[in-house]
Amino acid sequence: MFIRAYLRASTQEQNAERARESLVQFAANHGQRxxxxxxxxxxxxxxxxxxxxxxxxxxxxxxxxxxxQIDRLARLKQSDWDSLKQKLAAKRLAIVSPELPTSWLALEKKDDTGFTDSILRAVNAMMLDMLAAVARKDYEDRRRRQFQGIHKAKTEGKYQGRQPDLKRRQHIASLLKSGHSYSEIQEMLSCSRHIIASVAKEQRQADAVA
Structure with a gap:
């Protein structure tokens, strides 16, 4: 049995690796790596x-x-969620998450009869479907509120679109100039390599003009 961790963030500006250490610790707490x-x-x-x-x-x-969290996998429409479950089931892969205690049994030694494994899969299938539905609804609700807010701002002539985080970009630029590596900056600011590379590119362009 191998444990494979999946880390996902929605945008390039977010740090997808933010949860790496917490998952390493979670696995260690269960005697796994x-x-x-x-x-x-x-x-x-x-x-x-x-x-x-x-x-x-x-x-x-x-x-x-x-x-x-389950929503790292399951913020999908029903047909896509069903498709993903089929892919996972084809290899009998078990989904485990710190937020879903019933899934933790998958990290333990199975009994010889397979009874525990069968019960685990039945309970987890139900729990995963429920959490997937909640994750999808949360995503759709947030999107609807976002669109309503944008529409209202446009109607009032106040909408300016998504603005860059200038303070964070300035901080990144300062760290780059002082010789910090991309990995160090990621750890310090919990940002993505993409935004660091973007700031570094701006710096190179500014230096070229100067």
Whole structure:
């Protein structure tokens, strides 16, 4: 049995690896270690996730998919969620999350009769479907409120679109100039490599002009 951790953030500005250490500690608390990490920045509303598909392809039968929260996997419309479950079931992969205590049994030694395993899968299937429905509803509710807010701002002539986090970008620029590495900046500011690279590019362009 191998444990493969899946880390996802919705946008390039978010740090998808934020939960890495907490998952390492969670596995250690259960006497386990994580064999591989699969990290990507992609919307939770789409099933087009190259790293998740790679995780499934790399997995052997009975491996474990470890996620920080179920919505890292399950913020999908029903048809896509059903498709993902089929892919996971084809290799008998178990989903484990710190937020779902019933899933933790997958980290323990199975009994010889397989009874515990059968009960675990039945209970988890029900819990996962419920959490997936909640995650999808939360996503749709937030999107609806966002669109309503944008529409109201446009109507009132106040909408300016998404603005960059200038304070964070200035902080990144300062750290780059002082010689900090991308990894160090990621850890210090909990930001993505994408935004660091973007700031570094701006710096190079400014230096070239100067």
């Amino acid at each position: 994580i064999a591989a990490f699969y990290v990507e920045n992609v919307s939770g509303a789409t099933l087009h996730r190259p790293e998740l598909m790679k995780l499934i392809a790399d997995s052997g039968e009975g491996d474990i998919v470890l996620v920080e």
